[in-house]
Amino acid sequence: MASFDKADIEKLIDGVLPWPATQDMLKSSKDEDRFDKYVEIMQARVDFEDPILLPLTPMLFIVNDNGSRVVKCRCGQCFGDYRVNWKLSALIYVRDDEEKMEQVYVGREMPDPGWIQLREYICAGCGAQLEVEAVPRGCPPDFEFLPDLDTFYRDWLGRPLPDTCEFKDATLDQINEWAK
Amino acid sequence: MSATASTMTSNTPLRDRMHANDEAFKTTGSLFGLTALTRKEDDPGTYEAVWHILSNLCNTAWATGCKVSSSPIAAEGGDALWGLHTATGEAVCISRGISAHAGLLSDMIKHFIELGYEDYPGFKQGDIFENNDPHYGGIHSPDFDMCMPIFYQDKLVAWASCVSHVSDSGSVTPGSIGFLNPDCYSDGIPISMERVGEHDAFYPWYEMRIRSRTRTPDFVMGDARGRLAGCITVRERLHEVLDKYSLDFVLDAMNEYVEDSRRYAVKRVKTQTVPGRIRKSQFKDLAMKGKRVLLAKQDIDCMFNLPMDLTINADASVDLSLAGASGTVPFGENISPTALKSGLMMGYSHVVGFDMFNSGPTTAWNVEMPPGGSWANPYPVDYQAASGVAWAPAVTWLSNLYEVFGRLFQMRGFVEEMAAGSGSIMTAEFAGINQTGMYLTGLTLEQASQGSPARGYSDGQNSAWCIYTPEGDFGNAEVGELYYPILFLGRNVAPDSGGFGKFRGGLGHTAVWMVYNTPGLEYQCGDAGMRSKTVGNHGMYGAYPTVPDRPGYGHKTNLKELIEEQKPLIHERGGPDNPAVTSKITAELAEDSAVAPFVTPEALVDYDVIVHPISGAQAMGDPIERDPESVVNDLNEGWTTQRVAREIHGVVTTQPNGHVAADHEATAKRRQQIREDRKQRAVPFKEWWLEERKKVEAQENMDNAVRVMWESSMRLSPEYGEGVRKFWNLPEDFTFTPDAG
Numbered sequence: 001m002a003s004f005d006k007a008d009i010e011k012l013i014d015g016v017l018p019w020p021a022t023q024d025m026l027k028s029s030k031d032e033d034r035f036d037k038y039v040e041i042m043q044a045r046v047d048f049e050d051p052i053l054l055p056l057t058p059m060l061f062i063v064n065d066n067g068s069r070v071v072k073c074r075c076g077q078c079f080g081d082y083r084v085n086w087k088l089s090a091l092i093y094v095r096d097d098e099e100k101m102e103q104v105y106v107g108r109e110m111p112d113p114g115w116i117q118l119r120e121y122i123c124a125g126c127g128a129q130l131e132v133e134a135v136p137r138g139c140p141p142d143f144e145f146l147p148d149l150d151t152f153y154r155d156w157l158g159r160p161l162p163d164t165c166e167f168k169d170a171t172l173d174q175i176n177e178w179a180k
Numbered sequence: 181m182s183a184t185a186s187t188m189t190s191n192t193p194l195r196d197r198m199h200a201n202d203e204a205f206k207t208t209g210s211l212f213g214l215t216a217l218t219r220k221e222d223d224p225g226t227y228e229a230v231w232h233i234l235s236n237l238c239n240t241a242w243a244t245g246c247k248v249s250s251s252p253i254a255a256e257g258g259d260a261l262w263g264l265h266t267a268t269g270e271a272v273c274i275s276r277g278i279s280a281h282a283g284l285l286s287d288m289i290k291h292f293i294e295l296g297y298e299d300y301p302g303f304k305q306g307d308i309f310e311n312n313d314p315h316y317g318g319i320h321s322p323d324f325d326m327c328m329p330i331f332y333q334d335k336l337v338a339w340a341s342c343v344s345h346v347s348d349s350g351s352v353t354p355g356s357i358g359f360l361n362p363d364c365y366s367d368g369i370p371i372s373m374e375r376v377g378e379h380d381a382f383y384p385w386y387e388m389r390i391r392s393r394t395r396t397p398d399f400v401m402g403d404a405r406g407r408l409a410g411c412i413t414v415r416e417r418l419h420e421v422l423d424k425y426s427l428d429f430v431l432d433a434m435n436e437y438v439e440d441s442r443r444y445a446v447k448r449v450k451t452q453t454v455p456g457r458i459r460k461s462q463f464k465d466l467a468m469k470g471k472r473v474l475l476a477k478q479d480i481d482c483m484f485n486l487p488m489d490l491t492i493n494a495d496a497s498v499d500l501s502l503a504g505a506s507g508t509v510p511f512g513e514n515i516s517p518t519a520l521k522s523g524l525m526m527g528y529s530h531v532v533g534f535d536m537f538n539s540g541p542t543t544a545w546n547v548e549m550p551p552g553g554s555w556a557n558p559y560p561v562d563y564q565a566a567s568g569v570a571w572a573p574a575v576t577w578l579s580n581l582y583e584v585f586g587r588l589f590q591m592r593g594f595v596e597e598m599a600a601g602s603g604s605i606m607t608a609e610f611a612g613i614n615q616t617g618m619y620l621t622g623l624t625l626e627q628a629s630q631g632s633p634a635r636g637y638s639d640g641q642n643s644a645w646c647i648y649t650p651e652g653d654f655g656n657a658e659v660g661e662l663y664y665p666i667l668f669l670g671r672n673v674a675p676d677s678g679g680f681g682k683f684r685g686g687l688g689h690t691a692v693w694m695v696y697n698t699p700g701l702e703y704q705c706g707d708a709g710m711r712s713k714t715v716g717n718h719g720m721y722g723a724y725p726t727v728p729d730r731p732g733y734g735h736k737t738n739l740k741e742l743i744e745e746q747k748p749l750i751h752e753r754g755g756p757d758n759p760a761v762t763s764k765i766t767a768e769l770a771e772d773s774a775v776a777p778f779v780t781p782e783a784l785v786d787y788d789v790i791v792h793p794i795s796g797a798q799a800m801g802d803p804i805e806r807d808p809e810s811v812v813n814d815l816n817e818g819w820t821t822q823r824v825a826r827e828i829h830g831v832v833t834t835q836p837n838g839h840v841a842a843d844h845e846a847t848a849k850r851r852q853q854i855r856e857d858r859k860q861r862a863v864p865f866k867e868w869w870l871e872e873r874k875k876v877e878a879q880e881n882m883d884n885a886v887r888v889m890w891e892s893s894m895r896l897s898p899e900y901g902e903g904v905r906k907f908w909n910l911p912e913d914f915t916f917t918p919d920a921g
Contacts, residue, residue, distance in 0.1 A: 012595050015637045015683070015807070022637065025596045030452060038593025054454065055591055057721050058801070091862035094872075096881065104680070104828065105715075107756035108773030109727040112713040114883040115465055115483065118724075122862045127855025129802045132719025136483065136886045138876050138916070139461055140907035142717075145587060147456035151494045156450060169457070172906055178866055179909040 002028035006037050013041065013058075035157070048076040053161070054147055059128055060086060062147070069149065069165055077125030083170040085143040090130060091122040096137070143171060190267075190335045194293045194303075198268040211270070211439040211543060219432045220440065230425055230433050231536065235273045237417035238262050241342070242275035245410025251347050251399035252663045253356075254406055256655040257625040260344035262410045264418065264434075265289055265327075267336050270539040272434045275410075278343065278649045279529065279537065280571075281325070283522030285341035286539050287317050288325050292373065301375055305331040308377035308408060312349075313370045314567040315559055319519035320512070321368035321568065322349035322356035324403065328411045332422050337431060340414035342407040347622035348395040351512075351568050352474060354611035354621035357706035358568020359466075359777050361512040362475045367568050369393045380412060395611075395621050441540030445532050449544075450496040452597065453588035460580040462486040464573060464604075465713040465885070466513060467775050475510070481885035482509045483714075484555055485893045486577040487900075490584060499546045500524070502577075504900035505554035507892030512568025513707065514558040517550055519567075520574050526648070527578040531585040531599070551896035575605060575647050575709040576716075582633055583720050583798070590636060598636030600679075601718035602647040603688060603795030605630070606710035606729040606776050612701035612783065614665045622663065624691075627708065629654035631678050631686025631796035634723075639810070640686030640797045642673055647709075654689075654794075665698035666790075670751035674793055675819050680828045681723025682801025687819060688794040690753040694739060695790070700783030703790055705731050707777040716798060723799035724828070729776050732759060732791040734767030739787040753791050755821065761791055804830040804851045808842035815840045830854045873908040879916060890916040 004025060011017035012025065031037075039052050042061065046052070050063035056071060062082045063072050071079040071086040079086035095101045095118040101110050104118065111118075111134070119133040119141070133141060148167045154160040188197050204213030220227045241262035246254045253259045261277035269289035271282045288311050297303065310326045312318045318325060323343050330338040351358040351368035361367050369389065376386045382404060390404070391397040422430055466482040473479055485506035491499040508514045525542045532541060553561035555573050579602040586598040611621035629652050632645030645652045657668040670692035678685030695701050715725040732753070742749055742765065754760035759772035767789075784790070811831040814820040816839055825831045830853075832846035879887055894901025894915060905914055 009593065009595075012637050017637065022596055030448075030594060032451070034593040038595075055593075057587070058590065059721065088865050088869075090865055091859065092865050092868045093858065093862040094868065104724055105727060105756075106823070108730040108759065109676075109756045111715045111728055112883070114881055115886055116463070116714040118719075120719075120858070120862070121722075122858045124859065124864075127858045129722035129804070129858065131722055132724055133461075134463075134715045134717045134719060134725050135461055136463060136714075136889070137872075137880070137882050138886070138890050138904065138908070139463075140904060142459050142461050143457075144460065145454075145456055145458050145591075147454050147591075148494070149456075151455045155494050156455065167456075175869075175907060175909065178869065 003031045003033060006041060009034070009037055010041055046074040048072055053149060056145065057130070059130055062149070067163065073123045073125055073128065073130070075123060075126035075128070077123050081170060083146060083168060084174050085141060085171045087121050087131070087141045088171065088174055091124050093120045093122060094118065095120070143169065194268060194298050194336070195296065198290060198293055201268055205543065211442055211540065212435045214436060214439045217436045217440055219429060219436050226425065226429070227433055227436070230421065230430060231273070231437060233421055234264055237414055237421070238264055238273055238275035240417065241410035241413040242277050244413050245342060245344070245406040248402070248409040249344060249406030250402040251622070252655070252659060253347055253623055253625070254344050254403060256659045257628055257653060258651050259625070259628070259649065260406065261342065262414060263341040264414055265339040265341060266434050266438070267338060269293060269339065270438045272437050272538050274537055277651065278345070280523050280526040280648045281323065281343040282537065283525035283539065283542065284317070284319060284519055285325055285327065285343060287518050287522065289327050289339050289341065291317055292327070295373065303329040303336055305329065306379040307375055308382065309374065310371045310376045311373045313372040314516045314519065314570065315364070316373045317516060317518035319515065319522070319567070320358065320570045321351060321370065322346050324371065324407065326407045326411060328415065330415045330418055332419060332427060337427065338418060338434070340411040342410050344403045344407050346394070346400045346403045348400060350394040353704070353779065354395055354702065355609040355704055356623055357607045357609055357704065357708055358512040358566065359572065359707040360474055360478070360779065361566035361568035362478055362510050363564040363566050365564070366474070367512065367566050380408065382408070395619065399622070437536050438538050438540040441536040441538050442543050444535045445528070445541030446496045446544050448532050449492060449498065452592050452594050453492055453585070454591050455492045455494055458490040458584050460488045460584050462488065462577055462580050462717050463714060464576045464711050466509060466511060466707060467713050467885070468511070471778050472781055477510050481883065482511070483885040483889040484513070484573050484576070485889050486573055488577065488580040488584065497544050497546060499548070501548040502550040502554070502556050503548070503897040504893045505550050505556045505896070506889045507553055507896060508555055508558045508562040508565045512566040513570070513572040514555050514565040514567050515570035515574050516559065516567070517557050519570055520550070520556055521547055523571070523574045523578055527581040531581055554896050569706065569708055571648065572707045572709045578647060579716065579718070583718060586636070586720070595636035599633040600685060600720045600723070600800040601716055601798035602633055603630045603685065603726055603797040604710045604716065604729055605647070605708040606731070606795065607706035607708045608691070608790070608792045609704040609706055610664045610666070610701055611704070612665065612698050614663065615697035620663060624660055624664070625653065625655040626691050626792060626794050628652065630794055631688050633797040634678070634681060634683040634685050634800045636800070639684050640678060642687040643689045644686060645797065665696055665701055666693040667696050668692070669694050669749055669789070672752045673819060674753065674796065675821060676824055677726060677793070678796035679718070679723050679726040679799030680803045680824060681721070681799030682803065682805040684799040685726055685797030688796040690791060690793045692751055692753070693790045693792065695784045695788040696786055698786065700785060702783055703733065703780045705774070705776045705778050705792070710776050712776040718798040720798065720800040722802040724803065726796050726798055729793060729795060730773045731776055731793060732761040732772040732774060733780065733784070734761050734765055734770045734789045735784060736768035737787050737789055738766045739789060750789055753793060761789065765789065803828045804854055808844060808847050812840050812842045826850070873910070876908045877910055877914065884919045887916040888918040891918055
């Protein structure tokens with residue numbers, strides 16, 4: 001079973017690992033300790049102390065914040081319960097007319113805002129652009145991934161988390177609150 | 181007594197064996213009931229050697245068949261595939277080529293067995309069976325699927341299969357990308373689950389039908405002979421393998437390769453992804469209103485909803501749903517579920533199960549039948565639905581798979597396996613008299629070499645990849661010029677065509693053609709998965725998706741004069757606000773930003789020019805995190821512009837010695853300013869949601885095509901519709917209302 005130095009994995013993440021070494025990683029059997037090394041690397045790079053449970057994206061992490069599983073940006077900005085689509089706790093900027101659209105796409109490269117809108121999800125803490133959606137009006141935001149964390153840790157990694165949490169999408173609970 | 185896996189013999193009817201295999205999989209969780217891979221365990225060296233021999237014989241068939249074919253699509257582009265299957269139809273291994281078809285060929289063989297063809301007309305050595313009919317599992321009429329039983333010692337022991345994409349399918353419009361076909365009756369020549377030959381030869385009436393019902397019969401028959409030559413190659417080479425390694429060993433090993441591959445894919449899901457639920461929306465446009473169409477009902481614009489809802493279970497099996505898929509369209513962009521699943525097998529092989537490419541990996545998928553009456557499951561609700569270019573919505577949907585698994589690999593730290601989404605596929609076909617006086621129609625292969633998706637550690641590669649074929653080969657320009665009455669004036673990397681992100685997609689290219697030596701040539705700018713009014717929903721980790729497809733052309737130009745005066749011609753596309761077709765030449769009709777797809781309103785003539793862009797792939801990551809040196813490199817290569825560098829990537833440059841260089845200090849300040857600007861102009865999601873829900877309810881600034889799409893999506897998938905209503909807090913009876921008529 002292959003195993004790679006943490007330093008090489010860091011270089012890979014930063015896009016500076018030489019191509020032969022990258023090819024080696026691509027072709028080798030996957031290293032069983034990669035997840036733990038990756039989490040260690042990311043933990044050292046974020047601006048918070050809460051232990052990372054899952055790197056949701058390169059910028060967003062599900063963390064254990066004093067017993068609560070919440071999503072945090074690498075800057076520490078909190079987006080709440082990981083079972084609620086984190087986008088509901090983000091800032092959003094929507095390009096839904098030509099004036100806003102042409103700041104990104106000019107001339108013949110501009111999509112038609114009657115067909116599609118660009119939704120930019122921004123971190124209120126650091127101003128990072130976390131995701132962009134290109135969808136027609138009416139499309140609920142994609143909840144890209146709702147992990148089954150307990151199954152993952154208990155059955156796949158073989159080390160259950162100290163507490164459990166129901167695997168459910170709680171996004172509509174938040175919407176219902178707003179609708180009151 | 182019905183057969184079970186343990187009571188089956190080579191004399192058991194194939195249909196009973198197939199059903200016993202299904203039952204064994206259900207009860208044991210292993211294909212063919214193979215709880216142990218004994219051939220692999222007992223003799224791993226021979227097991228591995230035979231695998232490579234079988235793979236190689238398929239590739240030999242590909243090389244042979246493509247050359248026999250002689251059509252530019254196969255001979256130059258390799259747009260074909262050969263496969264070897266078990267006696268019950270499972271694909272064991274396949275050749276290089278259009279790998280998207282492996283599942284389709286497997287399902288076709290199973291379908292022949294299920295329909296009782298073993299009893300009538302029976303299977304024997306030298307029989308040739310074909311299908312291209314979507315009502316019976318085919319994908320679209322130009323893709324002719326063939327299979328031939330392989331007998332050894334008087335037993336049917338395997339199948340050889342092939343698909344090739346013919347240059348003309350005999351559909352209502354010339355060529356093979358029938359996006360304009362209004363119904364299945366216009367889709368072209370049907371081969372509906374037929375035996376088309378015996379004793380290694382086609383029936384005379386098969387050839388007569390092709391000669392009377394396709395526009396390029398020599399090429400179409402050439403493809404048929406190529407398919408046959410390749411299948412015979414598979415059969416004869418397999419006989420040699422059976423002679424050398426024994427029938428028992430090879431047949432056992434063939435089953436084990438399929439199960440082995442299933443285990444590999446399941447293990448890879450378990451060790452490299454995370455269980456949970458994934459949702460990815462995707463949309464694509466088909467704007468036809470006001471264009472040249474065939475029937476009045478086609479004077480409309482359409483939008484497709486292409487959703488992917490995927491659950492990875494605790495046992496690493498995968499559930500997949502297309503709930504929310506929108507309704508059929510009166511064009512050739514509908515696909516049968518069988519064909520869609522075959523595409524899924526290809527996509528999955530790219531992102532997960534590629535060690536041994538065969539039927540194994542996708543058997544761990546539970547694919548929910550797409551909503552009846554949707555583009556993904558048209559029959560029987562819309563029995564007349566056309567599928568002339570069924571790949572169009574399918575590959576656009578499949579692009580989701582790359583991003584989705586890219587996200588999952590990232591979560592486990594396997595950054596080297598990550599990929600963003602694919603680009604779009606816009607085709608070019610010509611029809612007319614060529615320079616030799618011969619009528620010719622067919623597909624160029626420009627679209628078969630796009631940019632590749634951004635990786636987790638680097639940009640994608642330029643013009644080196646294609647979602648539907650690993651060949652990634654657009655063929656030689658000179659060969660294209662031999663067949664079609666065109667001259668290449670340019671084939672250039674297209675700047676800024678790979679989205680904008682920390683890592684960009686590989687860039688696409690633009691072909692610039694001058695029409696020459698023809699009394700008239702029709703240019704069909706086709707839809708095989710393009711977007712022209714929209715962009716892909718591929719803003720992965722904050723990137724901007726790649727740009728829409730917008731071709732150009734000039735009719736009755738001044739190119740002849742420019743050539744005679746030895747003045748510069750048009751060799752590239754020009755900037756988005758400075759298109760070459762209107763700034764470098766003059767033309768009576770100049771279109772610099774046409775909304776695709778379309779057929780030119782009238783035939784093009786000598787010295788007319790076509791500017792046909794091919795998409796780059798998708799990017800990933802916040803654009804202001806792109807390495808300034810990468811931006812500078814792109815500037816110096818002419819692959820991006822100062823506007824994009826400064827406004828989107830936040831890179832400030834200087835030009836000390838004629839070469840652009842990054843001003844790192846100014847760039848850091850600019851990027852910080854961009855972050856602040858973002859925070860200033862954005863609003864809390866709740867604030868936006870409160871206003872946006874009113875606009876959704878009022879259906880404000882929503883093109884009719886969008887409303888038509890939502891109406892059908894919510895009607896065909898009530899639960900999905902309920903989710904949309906609940907998210908926007910809409911009334912229980914709310915529905916989107918398309919324009920009357």
